[in-house]
Amino acid sequence: MAKSKSRNLVNLNVNPCKMCMPMGAALAFEGVEDSMVLIHGSQGCSTYIRRHIATHFNEPIDIASSSLSEQGTVYGGAANLVQGLKNVAAIYSPKVIGVLTTCLAETIGEDITHIIKESGVASELKGIDIIPVPTPGYAASEYNGYFVALKKIVAFYAREPKVKTNHINVIVTDLTPADIRELKRILSLFEVEYTIFPDISETLDAPYKKGFDIKTEGGTTKSQLRRMSAAIATIEFGWMTPLGLSPGRYLEETFDVPLYSCPLPIGLNGTDLFLEAISKIYDKQIPVELKKARGRMLDAMIDSHKLNREGRAVIYGNPELIYAVSNLCIENGIEPVVIATGTDTNPLVEQLDQQLSRYRYNPIILKDCDFESIQEIAVEQKTNLLIGNSDGKFIKEKEDIPLVRIGFPIHDNIGASRQLYIGYEGSLRFLDLITNTLIDKKHEAYRDKMYNKYFVN
Amino acid sequence: MPQNINKAVEKVLDAYPAKVMKNRKSHMVIRETEKIQEIDANTRTIPGIITNRGCAYAGCKGVVIGPIIDMVHIVHGPIGCAYYTWGTRRNKGKTREGGQNFLEYSFCTDLGESDIVFGGEKKLIKAIDEAVALFHPKAISISATCPVGLIGDDIHQVAKQATKEYGIPVLSFSCEGYKGVSQSAGHHIANNKLMSEVIGKNEAYEAKAYSINMLGEYNIGGDEWEISRVMNKIGYHVITSMTGNSVYDEIAAAHKADLNIVQCHRSINYIAEMIEKKYGLPWIKVNFIGIASMSKSLRDMAKYFGDEELINRTEQVIAEEIAEIEEDITHYKKMCEGKTAMLFVGGSRAHHYQGLLKELGMETILAGYQFGHRDDYEGRDVIPNIKLDADSRNIEEIKVEKDQDNYQLRISEEKYKQLQEEIPLGNYKGMISEMGDGTVVIDDLNHFETEQFVKALKPDMFGSGIKDKYMVQKMGVYSKQIHSYDYAGPYAGFRGAVNFARDIAAGMNTSAWKYIISPWKKEPIITGKMGVDQVC
Numbered sequence: 001m002a003k004s005k006s007r008n009l010v011n012l013n014v015n016p017c018k019m020c021m022p023m024g025a026a027l028a029f030e031g032v033e034d035s036m037v038l039i040h041g042s043q044g045c046s047t048y049i050r051r052h053i054a055t056h057f058n059e060p061i062d063i064a065s066s067s068l069s070e071q072g073t074v075y076g077g078a079a080n081l082v083q084g085l086k087n088v089a090a091i092y093s094p095k096v097i098g099v100l101t102t103c104l105a106e107t108i109g110e111d112i113t114h115i116i117k118e119s120g121v122a123s124e125l126k127g128i129d130i131i132p133v134p135t136p137g138y139a140a141s142e143y144n145g146y147f148v149a150l151k152k153i154v155a156f157y158a159r160e161p162k163v164k165t166n167h168i169n170v171i172v173t174d175l176t177p178a179d180i181r182e183l184k185r186i187l188s189l190f191e192v193e194y195t196i197f198p199d200i201s202e203t204l205d206a207p208y209k210k211g212f213d214i215k216t217e218g219g220t221t222k223s224q225l226r227r228m229s230a231a232i233a234t235i236e237f238g239w240m241t242p243l244g245l246s247p248g249r250y251l252e253e254t255f256d257v258p259l260y261s262c263p264l265p266i267g268l269n270g271t272d273l274f275l276e277a278i279s280k281i282y283d284k285q286i287p288v289e290l291k292k293a294r295g296r297m298l299d300a301m302i303d304s305h306k307l308n309r310e311g312r313a314v315i316y317g318n319p320e321l322i323y324a325v326s327n328l329c330i331e332n333g334i335e336p337v338v339i340a341t342g343t344d345t346n347p348l349v350e351q352l353d354q355q356l357s358r359y360r361y362n363p364i365i366l367k368d369c370d371f372e373s374i375q376e377i378a379v380e381q382k383t384n385l386l387i388g389n390s391d392g393k394f395i396k397e398k399e400d401i402p403l404v405r406i407g408f409p410i411h412d413n414i415g416a417s418r419q420l421y422i423g424y425e426g427s428l429r430f431l432d433l434i435t436n437t438l439i440d441k442k443h444e445a446y447r448d449k450m451y452n453k454y455f456v457n
Numbered sequence: 458m459p460q461n462i463n464k465a466v467e468k469v470l471d472a473y474p475a476k477v478m479k480n481r482k483s484h485m486v487i488r489e490t491e492k493i494q495e496i497d498a499n500t501r502t503i504p505g506i507i508t509n510r511g512c513a514y515a516g517c518k519g520v521v522i523g524p525i526i527d528m529v530h531i532v533h534g535p536i537g538c539a540y541y542t543w544g545t546r547r548n549k550g551k552t553r554e555g556g557q558n559f560l561e562y563s564f565c566t567d568l569g570e571s572d573i574v575f576g577g578e579k580k581l582i583k584a585i586d587e588a589v590a591l592f593h594p595k596a597i598s599i600s601a602t603c604p605v606g607l608i609g610d611d612i613h614q615v616a617k618q619a620t621k622e623y624g625i626p627v628l629s630f631s632c633e634g635y636k637g638v639s640q641s642a643g644h645h646i647a648n649n650k651l652m653s654e655v656i657g658k659n660e661a662y663e664a665k666a667y668s669i670n671m672l673g674e675y676n677i678g679g680d681e682w683e684i685s686r687v688m689n690k691i692g693y694h695v696i697t698s699m700t701g702n703s704v705y706d707e708i709a710a711a712h713k714a715d716l717n718i719v720q721c722h723r724s725i726n727y728i729a730e731m732i733e734k735k736y737g738l739p740w741i742k743v744n745f746i747g748i749a750s751m752s753k754s755l756r757d758m759a760k761y762f763g764d765e766e767l768i769n770r771t772e773q774v775i776a777e778e779i780a781e782i783e784e785d786i787t788h789y790k791k792m793c794e795g796k797t798a799m800l801f802v803g804g805s806r807a808h809h810y811q812g813l814l815k816e817l818g819m820e821t822i823l824a825g826y827q828f829g830h831r832d833d834y835e836g837r838d839v840i841p842n843i844k845l846d847a848d849s850r851n852i853e854e855i856k857v858e859k860d861q862d863n864y865q866l867r868i869s870e871e872k873y874k875q876l877q878e879e880i881p882l883g884n885y886k887g888m889i890s891e892m893g894d895g896t897v898v899i900d901d902l903n904h905f906e907t908e909q910f911v912k913a914l915k916p917d918m919f920g921s922g923i924k925d926k927y928m929v930q931k932m933g934v935y936s937k938q939i940h941s942y943d944y945a946g947p948y949a950g951f952r953g954a955v956n957f958a959r960d961i962a963a964g965m966n967t968s969a970w971k972y973i974i975s976p977w978k979k980e981p982i983i984t985g986k987m988g989v990d991q992v993c
Contacts, residue, residue: 009591011583013536013567020537042603042634043502044512048541050924060928062904067502070851073607073635080504087505090474091905103535104603104635107573138535138604139570210973212932214908342536391543394561 007369014372018342020137024145029098031198033219036094038064041102055411106136147245154247161230167193169234174321177205189287195224205417229255239263240319267328293424309333316340316388317407340366465913484900499830507904516643517632518600526550529594534602539565596626639828644724659709665694668714673721676701678946723804735857737866742881745949747813757880778951789958794818796917802939804829808888825899836887935964
């Protein structure tokens with residue numbers, strides 16, 4: 001049984017393990033073709049969010065702001081919002097504009113849906129879909145903001161389908177552009193039609209080309225979004241997603257599109273579940289190439305298990321990601337000693353309990369936590385491996401515990417968008433990285449340690 | 458070139474809706490050196506334009522207060538703003554002996570929905586209690602984010618109470634993000650409080666001879682350390698910098714110095730003025746970026762003190778330092794010579810870096826500030842003519858008076874006047890006056906304009922920040938972060954100049970630029986015959 005805890009200090013969050021809702025929502029829109037985001041609030045929100053997404057992906061991030069000043073705060077920000085939308089349309093002419101709110105806009109009670117409708121700006125800017133997504137920064141973390149935006153986008157385009165199609169929707173979270181390219185490869189091997197939403201494979205990892213255009217290519221297209229309600233099924237990597245936020249569930253309840261909720265396809269079991277779902281939906285065999293990849297992963301797992309058993313890991317990040325990474329660790333004998341998220345989530349504890357009850361592991365599960373708590377427990381529990389985003393670097397530096405990076409943001413290493421974590425191939429690369437980190441750490445000192453333990457004493 | 462620039466400016470303005478066009482036009486100047494030219498600055502950002510500006514909170518907590526290393530800086534508000542300012546400006550700080558260092562921390566009251574509805578004051582009070590119990594800091598700051606003022610939390614009252622209860626200074630800053638028009642408002646809010654509640658409070662401090670304060674230096678990438686190294690070598694004693702690598706007690710002793718040197722004019726010039734008024738301590742504008750600027754600033758300082766030995770020592774150190782770097786600079790200059798740059802940074806650096814680039818043989822063809830005011834562009838003479846708009850008027854102005862106990866005229870009025878002729882004593886001439894004919898000055902350059910001007914002017918280097926960096930590089934132009942230095946530095950001072958030269962020489966000449974056009978798009982490059990001459 002896992003022990004569930006919250007952070008050490010009740011009123012003070014020390015070194016946050018979460019961001020705010022508009023961040024998640026902005027990331028969601030990055031995967032929609034020819035879209036831009038306008039954040040209704042103080043311009044600092046756009047600036048901070050741009051800065052953090054840019055350092056992770058090393059790509060231009062174009063997010064506008066309604067630049068609310070004191071006047072707008074006192075008299076209402078409708079004029080700023082409308083002018084902002086018109087300027088974005090005039091200067092950048094995107095096809096889709098996602099409008100997000102902020103702590104400021106929500107505290108002064110701005111109803112963006114109402115403003116957009118009543119001001120007539122939506123009809124004035126013909127050809128541009130304006131999608132309002134209320135994302136009060138204080139309401140929840142970026143994890144929730146992401147799903148809130150996904151659901152709003154899906155709902156914006158979904159119509160009662162005239163005919164059902166034979167494609168599946170794959171709704172994703174926490175994936176890198178390289179992961180999404182791998183996802184496409186896997187789906188192509190099955191020879192099925194699909195809509196991946198959101199698709200950041202090109203938008204946030206754009207190839208260099210001569211003749212720069214401010215519009216990035218790629219992303220889930222409007223027509224793909226429109227046909228989501230006609231799909232044969234939805235696979236959603238939303239094992240931890242609160243039911244009310246799940247776009248897959250919305251499609252199921254409203255348009256009878258069956259929902260297959262899966263954990264992220266990280267690890268052998270995680271990937272198996274995903275492939276089984278496709279196989280079941282289409283009544284198709286698992287492609288030979290994928291079977292071979294599974295065999296190779298298994299072969300490698302057998303080779304490295306003796307090294308992995310020394311791992312005592314701290315796994316932190318978004319609920320979905322840490323659930324999948326915990327499973328990868330468990331499969332390979334790496335003990336998840338601390339599993340932590342800054343998000344307040346109940347499904348995580350419940351689901352992990354089920355998984356863990358089959359093993360001897362009793363990890364400490366931290367939800368709604370901060371890095372100060374993670375650090376304390378990481379030391380107390382004598383852990384030797386951190387798995388998560390760059391924010392663990394302070395623990396790494398202070399406590400000399402190696403850090404294997406996954407998640408968002410990764411800004412102290414380069415190449416976050418090229419990392420592959422999913423499928424048998426990606427999982428194996430990631431596993432090797434973990435194993436090699438443990439080996440390196442061990443080799444730094446093991447001769448001395450051994451000598452002291454067995455000879456000197 | 459000027460014709461080209463005229464066209465580029467016209468093209469940008471033509472693309473705007475009429476109202477936007479009128480506004481943006483007043484923020485652009487094509488330099489004509491025989492004219493006195495005006496520029497609009499520090500005005501409201503146009504909504505939707507994709508500005509690179511930040512907010513008042515960023516200027517207050519992120520820039521000015523955050524770098525003070527032995528204070529616990531509590532962000533009062535929801536989590537995002539605390540997360541986004543966690544260690545992001547790369548201000549370095551060395552822990553003083555027996556002191557504390559919280560630079561790697563981020564503290565937040567993490568307000569949730571119910572706090573927004575019912576108020577967050579109680580949570581703040583408890584958070585301070587927890588911070589004191591766990592970290593025992595020397596002092597605490599509270600920075601307000603957007604919702605705090607709106608929900609009626611009285612952070613100043615909480616701070617007052619906490620100061621009483623715990624016996625440590627607790628400073629509160631009403632730096633809600635929507636205040637002012639950019640981070641500049643936040644600098645002002647932060648510095649006002651340092652002026653009214655911190656500076657002058659350390660009575661016990663015993664200042665040594667040639668004591669100075671380094672104002673508007675934030676120790677990004679270790680700049681302050683490199684400058685201080687040279688200062689120490691000459692014989693100066695830096696009491697405090699404001700606020701890079703600073704600690705509370707040292708800032709509190711700032712009034713004991715003999716001279717304030719101002720690096721970033723924008724963020725702190727009014728404090729320099731207030732310190733002068735209150736304590737009789739004059740300031741000079743310095744620029745530590747580039748060899749000539751650094752040398753000149755050191756000479757100006759020596760001239761202010763007027764001590765023969767100090768003047769000689771200054772010359773000796775300058776000569777030593779230049780000898781040490783000369784060879785490297787010559788080497789990198791060969792790689793930079795003849796290239797052009799565009800600079801869009803802050804409220805000072807777009808000016809400061811022009812000299813260093815010139816020394817490397819490069820011309821700055823466009824420069825602009827993100828949050829500068831007219832005096833940063835046009836010089837301090839323009840200050841009486843600046844019309845305050847509603848946003849600036851809402852930022853509290855504090856008034857200082859002569860401190861009867863601590864006021865001490867450092868130099869006579871006569872000497873002051875005489876020195877003003879020779880050195881920038883209490884004066885700054887701004888960026889524009891140093892820019893040549895046909896160069897462009899643009900205030901609050903936005904995303905669209907960046908794209909257009911980079912395409913039109915084709916610079917070899919674009920010096921700016923992370924938000925525009927990748928767009929510029931996608932256009933085939935090397936982009937150097939002049940805010941965070943791309944995790945490098947120091948760039949200030951003599952040794953810093955070499956670091957900068959090395960980094961930009963590498964950046965502009967990286968082989969990758971040569972591969973942009975793939976070989977199959979050019980003439981065939983392999984001309985060997987198939988099947989024969991297979992050696993190796």
